[in-house]
Amino acid sequence: MSGHSILLKIFDDNKDKILEAGKYDKTEYDEFIINLKNAENIRINILENIKEMNSIDAKKLGEKSGISEQAMQCNIEYLKELGSLKFMGETSRFFQNIIDESLKKDTFPNVSIIRDTNLCCGCGLCVSICPVNAITYIEGTFELNEEICINCGLCFAGCPRSFFPRVIKHSNEGINTTIKHSESVNNYMEIYSAQTQDTQIKQVAQDGGIVTTLLKTAFQEGLIDATLAVGESENPHCPLPMFVRNEIELLKTSGTKYSNTPSLKILSQSKKFNKIAVVGTPCMMEALKKMSFYPLNKPFYENISFKIGLFCMESFDYNSILELLHNEFDRSPAHVKKMDIDKGRFYLYNEDGTSVDIPLKRIKKYGRLGCFFCDDLTAEQADISIGSIGSESGWSTVIIRTQKGADLFERALKRNLIDKKKINEEEKSFITLSNIAKSKQKTYKDNRRPKMIEQEPKKRIKNFDEVPFGLTEDLAFKESLRCLQCGRPLCVTGCPVNIDIPGFIKRIKLKKNFDAIHHIKTYNLLPAICGRVCPQELQCENSCLLNSLGEPISIGYLERYIADWERKNQLKECPDCKPTNNKKVAIIGSGPAGLTCAGELAMKGYDVTIFEAFHEGGGVLVYGIPEFRLPKEIVKSEIETLKMINVKIHYNSIIGKTLSIDDLREMRFKAFFIGVGAGLPIFIQVPGLNLNGVLTANEFLTRSNLMKAYRFPEYDTPIRVGKVVTVVGGGNVAMDSARTALRLGAEKVIMVYRRSEAEMPARKEEYHHGKEEGIDFRFLTDPIRFIGDENDNVKEMEVVSMELGEPDASGRRRPLPIPNSEHIIETDTIILAIGANANPILTRSIPELKLNKRGYIETDENGQTSIEGVFAGGDIVTGSATVISAMGAGKKAAGAIDNYLTNL
């Protein structure tokens, strides 16, 4: 909870600064702090309850604190998005990293991240929210002055794009039984097609003139004393938000400006008025609605009487409008009387009443990126929503959503200002509106990842060929278009080696595949491998901005595509190397850590030699990860690339046995990189371990992969799989063993894992593949005994069911056995895949090398060990991790070795 008392402190500390900024006077400030304090106390209470109950059940929590379930859900969402529920495993959808960083400094995130990730819809609310006026809106975007900013995070919390709880989306104001719900237009009371009867308005209005007419009514009836609407600045068609105080001025605002307007930036000035109406796009309505649920800026929204929403497919920056007019029509805005969208076409009206039009599709590309994240066509959060879709020319479609809206419309009717026709759900106009609304929801939802074509499960469990075939050129290109090319790409922050992801995707988009592969390789020498084995769903793709929609860019597929493209075209892209400097570096172990370190150093001009214990290079890539997941050809070809840049490899060379480090010193190696991995299998301590048919995943996979036992008897190494194979574990190693067993002919493969599906550390895609292939997953199950027959062949495994208890130090919930739940699984082969330890062969041979308690090598963050000139990285430092983290360590160490040898 630390974070939240901090908030009040920030406000205390900055009281003078806030008062000086002038948005709040003293009384307002006090009122504001009281509100905030109350809200904070409620949240502190909720957090305590969550801890106590160890669950996040809105209903129960609500009962406990005496808050409605809806309000509770808003609070929960708030806590989650501001990182306070991380201890329960609930994190912010995509800002967790930034929030963590802020919290470290006792501050809160601000909206610059919303802007930098193209999420901003330009509503302007943050400008109003900021209590110290740190945000200014200019030319389609805003600037945040970090020096003024007090890091209170209010702008972030209030922004409709940081998060927008679903409960708010579907909430309706007031209890009204006449409210209907439609999937396409959300809650409403009535829908009409309407036209103004006011001749003056008719002349200037966009469509039916209803917005202006309703506002006029509100003025005449004394329901408002001002309205926040949009006029035109001195630049033609450039919108200018303004408060209008009477009917006469109102006419100036009539008509649509398609470039977006940060109207809400002046909302903070609304204090001057008693009751106002706000006219705006759906996103602005969302902003207002969200604000009413969170007490962030009481003084500004309490006087909003009417929210009038406009239908909106997308908006444009003013500059994009200029570009659009220029590129598509060769016009300057001064010569355009009016723009309009009708029946799938975009129209320009000239002064003389003639018009030109183009299909809507052509203008899409000028739209704001922020609009991409919007699934609201009909301004679902307004009191009344108005647009042209669904009505004939000169008429507007009016969706009355709240009682307030209904009253206002009623009054306009009474004054005979409006002519109306009711629209029922069966009618064609409704269907049109509904379809278009759905299509907006769909572009948003349908913004799907491509699927790779895969070998059919039934077929593939009979062979060792790779499962997915990779993206086709078309699909890859299409996928590249989907990338938003974020200004501050979040994906990159999720990648352990910080590949410039938008950079390489952009090159695919431009169909410059060759540049793309070159670009990746400056960051990552083994893209064909990473594209296949990285847990993208936890790394780059997890961080991708689009992940908030559930469909991040398929970064892994694209990486794989581009690397495969290179191999297919035999364009071995040899990285640029500096001329040789004849300084010798020895690399011990040819896993991903060693290979990367070798490659990086070779590029820097060093004379690099790899020593590998096995008869093949690649480490886990060849002996652990099976052919159907990572074809060995690929590993070979990546090693060939290294040879091309003069890296030498000696196989069958166990350092610590065949050669010692001192021998290597005699061979005049000046620096050493140790990347020997974590090869030692761990055994679970249960009776019956030494029965026949119980083996480690390492043995099973090494036999199958490295020794190609799956091609026995063509290859000499045998492997034995029984009828029913049971694999113990839930990681990649377990998954690989299970799927290998299937392919070797097991009739049934069971996987027992002591935690639940959610905790399973295996790559998601492989888990999915395993499920398709028919592996029988037994979650929350732990073996306690292996039982053999009279010949010591295993025949059964006794297991116990588990439940998840309190979170442990790692934050994962600890599995605990359920008493009396023991049961038997019949099985004739048991494969143990529960983890690995450090391999001691090398480390034992260098007694002065400092190890930690568990036998892993201690290094600083650059891989420097306790011995000068000796560096280490990968699993032998971190314990079993991932290919890409091993590569990251190899790359870092290469930098450190370069430094060391340069300064020697």
Add this chain to the structure above:
Amino acid sequence: MFLIKNEYYFNVLKMPYKILKKKDLGSSNMLVEMELEVPLIAKKARAGNFILIRINEKGERIPLTVADYDRNKGTITIVFQIVGKSTKLLSDLNEGNELLDVVGPLGNEIHVKRYENPIIIVGGGVGIAPCYPQAKELKEAGNKIITIIGARNKDLLFWKEKMATVSDEFIVCTDDGSEGRKGVVTDPLKEIIKRETIDHVIAIGPLIMMKFVTLTTNGSGDLPKVKTWVSLNTIMIDGTGMCGGCRFSTLDGEIYFACVDGPDVDGHSVDFDNLLKRSGRFKDQEEESMRCYCQEHGYSQKKEVQ
């Protein structure tokens, strides 16, 4: 000097693994001795070490104990019995042929020092060969060596003279009495440990022989207990502690890896019964492999090969 050494290493690293000499041992046609040119391994090899070899691209990794080494010539000697496809394949190679991979030396070397009392070395069958470097190193360290070697019959005996040169007392037994004493190696073993105080026993041979040696020396009955080392030839893949395939269990259930904790281990702690059962794990496949090989190469499959 420095330069020469530096180049030496790089040169030998590039060398192929060549068979310099090959000869049949005994007269069974089942035992083969080979001298391999592997200077780096020869330089480091010690009694107790083993190597892993792979004959060709499709071959298994087979562990073989170092039976002798010559650091000057850069060679090691291996002795193997033809028991399955891989050893058959190996026996079909000739002087001048190359092996695809040889890696080592692996496993722990024996402890060599001057012990107060004599040491008994018991070698059975093909296990006679790895006894040689142990006897040699221990003898050179000034120990009194009593060697007992045994085999089913005289055709399977080899290295008698060689073993005799490194032994102070030398006893030969055969099951059928075709040479030396008739009977098993534990008979003379019993007599000797009854006769004099022994520092320790080293037993290398078939599992069943090692089991009975340990039963003889474990202090049960009227014989004194004598520390006994046995050398475990379990199934191996990597030989570096990575796969766990070579694991064995002690009588109190602890798990060890023969490749990194052995191959020479305290014989009284080993669960031989479990080991005997484990050793047959791949029997079916091994037979299948042999059958295919024999068919392909026109051999008639010799059943007695076990």
